[in-house]
Amino acid sequence: MKWFVPGRLEVLGKHTDYAGGRSLLAAVDRGITITLEDSDKGFRASTTAVPGELELTPGTPSELPKGHWGNYVQATLDRLHLNFGELKPARLVIDSNLPLASGMSSSSALVVAVALAVIDHNDIRERAEWKANIHDDIDLAGYMATMENGLTFGTLEGLRGVGTFGGSEDHTAMLCCHEGKLTEFTFCPIEEGTSVDLPAEWSFVVAVSGVLAEKTGSALESYNNASLRARELAEAWNDATGREDAVLADALASDEDALEGLRAIAASDEGLTKRLTAFVTESEVAIPQAVKALQAGDFEAFGRAADLSQRNADEQLGNQIPETNRLQALARELGATASAGFGAGFGGSVWALVKTEGATAFADKWLAAYVAEYPKVAETASTIVTRPGGPARRL
Structure with a gap:
């Protein structure tokens, strides 16, 4: 089979x-x-x-x-x-x-x-x-x-x-x-x-930075730390309130003043404060803005939501590296409608949303510009063009 x-x-x-x-x-x-x-x-x-x-x-x-x-x-x-x-x-x-x-x-x-x-x-x-x-x-x-x-x-x-x-x-x-x-x-x-439908005129170009993001390799500790900090926030919230919220999102949804309370709990720890900000910005601001923009066919607004996500990942979550930040910026400079890093981070890839008819040419230009600035990854960086596909299936 x-x-x-x-x-x-x-x-x-x-x-x-x-x-x-x-x-x-x-x-x-x-x-x-x-x-x-x-x-x-x-x-x-x-x-x-x-x-x-x-x-x-x-x-x-x-x-x-x-x-x-x-x-x-x-x-x-x-x-x-x-x-x-x-x-x-x-x-x-x-x-x-x-x-x-x-x-x-x-x-x-x-x-x-x-x-x-x-x-x-x-x-x-x-x-x-x-x-x-x-x-x-x-x-x-x-x-x-x-x-x-x-x-x-x-x-x-x-x-x-x-x-x-x-x-x-x-x-x-x-x-x-x-x-x-x-x-x-x-x-x-x-x-x-x-x-939300992604019209056939649009495709994603994915640029692989050439910096490995192996969850079983050197990035494992950093990857797991992001998870542990989110768990620590939820536990601190439960200790302070007597609640039993399983995850950070449950704590935020428990009361209209929960965000303010969580900020107070995290105030003495810069790492927890940044982790809280990263989660709220990504989940409660950037993604709702992006979905609303796509429903309206407003791809410029979608691009702004993706830009917010990238800044947030770099400044608050801390899972970006110079290579992925530069790939995202280069994509926008070269005319991509939207772009953001994705995945566990600490390496990995960046997507760019471009018109399908010019996607291959964009991919070549994007990769060439990136490798010119980061020649050490010339042998490992690459690009692919893709569109949303179907789920797992038996052949």
């Missing part, structure tokens, strides 16, 4: 999902294709990107080095084994046309692809424990996110995951977005909001 799982484009929504905030998302027209074949014994996994084949045993540590792609496969097998018992042996062959460590979430796409294939291979959807916890694609996205962050989902017990303290944005985009549309979601729990 074969499954295709798209990468995702986080149009806006930097580090908002795990705190219960908004994201504006699209699946893209590139992704991972996984082929599953029967096997006589155990699990074997390979990728067309590198030679060799891994031998993996569900429930048994693989001892692969940190950052190895096989850790995502192992974590997925381990979680399914824990929740649903013995798994039938299989051989997995993975092919991808997503740029690695670029913010388009190749790692989460790998988790989703492996999970979907193994779930079908074992008829897990027919199990009573599956039916008790997973009723639709929204639930499925939430469950697959816990394969990475290690949390329990309903009665499906959690496991160590891959060491990231992230949310379910990536998995939601891959399973629940719609072809040709940008969709707003809120999280904790996941709820689908407004979908």
Whole structure:
């Protein structure tokens, strides 16, 4: 059997999902294709990107080095084994046309692809424990996110995951977005909001900065710190008010004066103050402005909302680097209607919204201007042109 799982484009929504905030998302027209074949014994996994084949045993540590792609496969097998018992042996062959460590979430796409294939291979959807916890694609996205962050989902017990303290944005985009549309979601729990058509005359150009943003590599501590600071804010709020709000968004929604109260709680800690400002600006200001602009067909206003998101990410969230800031500025200077960095940050990519008919020429000009300023990334920086694609599907 074969499954295709798209990468995702986080149009806006930097580090908002795990705190219960908004994201504006699209699946893209590139992704991972996984082929599953029967096997006589155990699990074997390979990728067309590198030679060799891994031998993996569900429930048994693989001892692969940190950052190895096989850790995502192992974590997925381990979680399914824990929740649903013995798994039938299989051989997995993975092919991808997503740029690695670029913010388009190749790692989460790998988790989703492996999970979907193994779930079908074992008829897990027919199990009573599956039916008790997973009723639709929204639930499925939430469950697959816990394969990475290690949390329990309903009665499906959690496991160590891959060491990231992230949310379910990536998995939601891959399973629940719609072809040709940008969709707003809120999280904790996941709820689908407004979908807006992106006319065929518009396309996204994605520039990969060439600076790796590997959540299992050197950026892991910084990535997780953004999550931990949001959690710290919610805990401080609960301590001060006696409430039991699960995430930062719940605290903000609890009372019309909650923002003022949270600012007072964070006032003595510059890091917490910036984290609060980053969340509120992105989730409560930039994204509502962007959705309203798209509904009205006002792409200039959409561009201003994206500019706000980029400044906020740089000055408050602190997850941008000189390369991604310059890519965003260059895109605007070269005539992009809108542009912003996306993904975990600390490297990664920037999108630019341009007219489809000139997208390839824009991509070439953008990359050339960037590499001229940052020649050290000439071998690793790249661009692709993409539009919103459909969700994961069996081929």
